Amino acid sequence: MKDRILSVDIFRGATILLMVLVNTPGTWSNVYAPFLHADWHGYTPTDLVFPFFLFIVGTSIAFSYKNRTVDAKAYKKIAIRALKLIALGLFLGAFIIHFPFFKNFNEIRFPGVLQRIGVVFFFAALLFINLDWKKLIWATAILLIGYWLLMTFIPVEGVASTLERAPNNLANWVDVKVFGSHNYKADYDPEGLLSTIPSIASSLLGVFTGLILTSKQEKKTKILIGLGGSLLIIGHIWDIIFPINKALWTSSFVLVTAGWANLILALIYYLTDVKKIEFGSIFRYAGANAIVIYFLSSFISKVMGQIQIGDTSLHGWLFHRIYVHDFMALETSSLLYGLSVVLFYSLVGYFLYKKKIFIKV
Template identity: 30%
Template sequence: MGLYELIKGEDNGVADNNFLMIEQGGYSEKEMESAPQNSKPKSNTGDIQIAAVAVSRRDASKPRLVSLDVFRGLTVGLMILVDDAGGILPAINHSPWNGVTLADFVMPFFLFIVGVSLGLTYKKLPCRVVATKKAVLRALKLLVLGLVLQGGYFHGLNDLTYGVDVEHIRWMGILQRIAIAYLFAALCEIWLKDDGDVNSGLSLLKKYQFQWVVVFLLTTMYLTLSYGLYVPDWAYQIPIEGSSFAPKTFSVKCGVRGDTGPACNAIGMIDRKILGIQHLYKRPIYARTKQCSINSPDNGPLPPNAPSWCQAPFDPEGLLSGAAPVLDGLFSVMAIVACFIGLHYGHVIVHFKEHKDRILHWMFPAFGLVVMGFGLDFVGLHVNKALYTFSYMCVTAGAAALLFAGIYVLVDVYGYRRPTMVMEWMGMHALMIYILAACNVLPVVLQGFYWRKPQNNILRLIGIGS
């Protein structure tokens, strides 16, 4: 999830003649205000780079929006905590199905950060076509990175083989979902905004009214597909290890609409139809529910008379929870909406310069989202991370907004940067931390050094992965 170094700026934020310099450590608000607007886009890349460097040096001492880096670093730290301690403390691990835990806030927080960054990156565009090409290229890079890191190519701890059978590769994943959400939100930010001035909350909504129409359509489509599609009975197979017999077949009874349980939801049906069940995540989150584990909410053996669906693959970053099959493409639905929420907060930063105005325009929507999310959960539209339900999006996006506003007050308004310096550094190096820590790249590299036989590797000698 620390991939955001890739997408927090457009080639370091250099956007032709407006010289918007998005620095490695944050966003300089003075730079956003000082962009010249009276000349045509240049075609000489060298001149652009020289000008950008000049702007960077000239404004190096001006205040930056550090809170975004701190928030990103805090989220990276939270990600590492739940990844490493989630197995020991099930209470902070992902919720087995309905409900929300500490781990369930990590992905939405990053999506929110992506949205805020987009609002700052695309404040002024000398050429929409060029910006579109860069956004598409950046999204493709993220997709490829996701397939390499999460598709199964790298082995895990105690697995000393590399490579993946393409017939069973996992197509979707965290990076893939974020790439899709980023691309969709970026294209809307590039093409769908008016030229009017902003001097109030109403004028802000009017300027970006077409983006909110997209949000409404995406939400309507998600709810329609989730609660309107008919889910028939289905079956899946599990190979019997160490046996030449045919795989064991399990049948799951459904024949319902609007079910949001593990077995018969429309999200899982779409993933099985479009991606193929062999390409889904082999360790479903619902394996830790009471129906499927005697150690719930932790993993454990199947209880007596466990439902037939307990061992079926299910992808939490699948199509409808991540996307829907429209024009044979994948576009993240609720993930995109979460990105748009962050984008709105970025718009507030761009158009309102007073701290008081920003905080007011942040806090009311944030509280509204949280109240709406828990209200929907109370009436039966459950908060569910695996399905990325609308109520889950509201709760987590609202929480992200509240936390970001709090960090902004602490760091950018009152200037308490010393207590957050570690988080700021982590936010500036999020991609490196993600690859080394969250994707097990560093442990895998260490595991390659062994004494006489692969099993005697460094990790086992120091007691990790044994």
């Protein structure tokens, strides 16, 4: 397409390949700190990756639905796409490689990355096609402020709420009560139910960026930089009373991650769409089939982790046979394994793109 904004495609592809990198180290026992999530409060570069993807989902919503007719057909398409994403996520959580090919019901994790993408896409798209930009600002503010009030002022079974990892943390308590044994951890889920509320705001902030990019505004780069810087400042100020936390997806976390997303996207936009400098094609190829690449990487990684070779898995066997050497730190070996996986899926993205195969979920 002539009017396609290359920077968005590059940003999307880079984000999905980063998701693959941080999800597939050689060994979780030896990973460089920037490629790990923060223990609880605070954030690392890795904590930016998933919110970046939800942000770009919102940007894509602004592109795809800006001029579409709001009718039953539009609602049906939105609902079907959301259900497909949720179904793929549940499949990943339940699949095992041996008969009967699915875990016992009590062992299946209900929340997950694809499930959250599906839910967030559904609500962000519905809000976008029904509200103008001013009402969307109010909706975003209500989601963020409302979540802050819920998390800090609602007691849990008569005990004052906390933002620490504890039974009287409202988000954790809701996850345990609703999902029981179906959480990622026994006491909480990083893609839990209550924390999905502010994650919708992550996507809505991406919607605003999409509206800026498709508008007739001049100096879009400066607008994105100003927006990104403002969100960063407000988010870090809010961090004082509502700590930045990915596991809880706090409102300050939403603002800070959207701030970084705008700043990075502004740089890519300036280089590719303004200055017409050609770079990042490999990311663009991956971005064209982002969900497919994420699903394949997760599925194949899961299969490799379950195939046994001696006393280890196929994943472990390949890692130790090819990447582990006496002259190299295990963290470096682990990173090289992850980069090899990224290279493989970059080639998959390239192949699909060149063959004009675009699988829309």
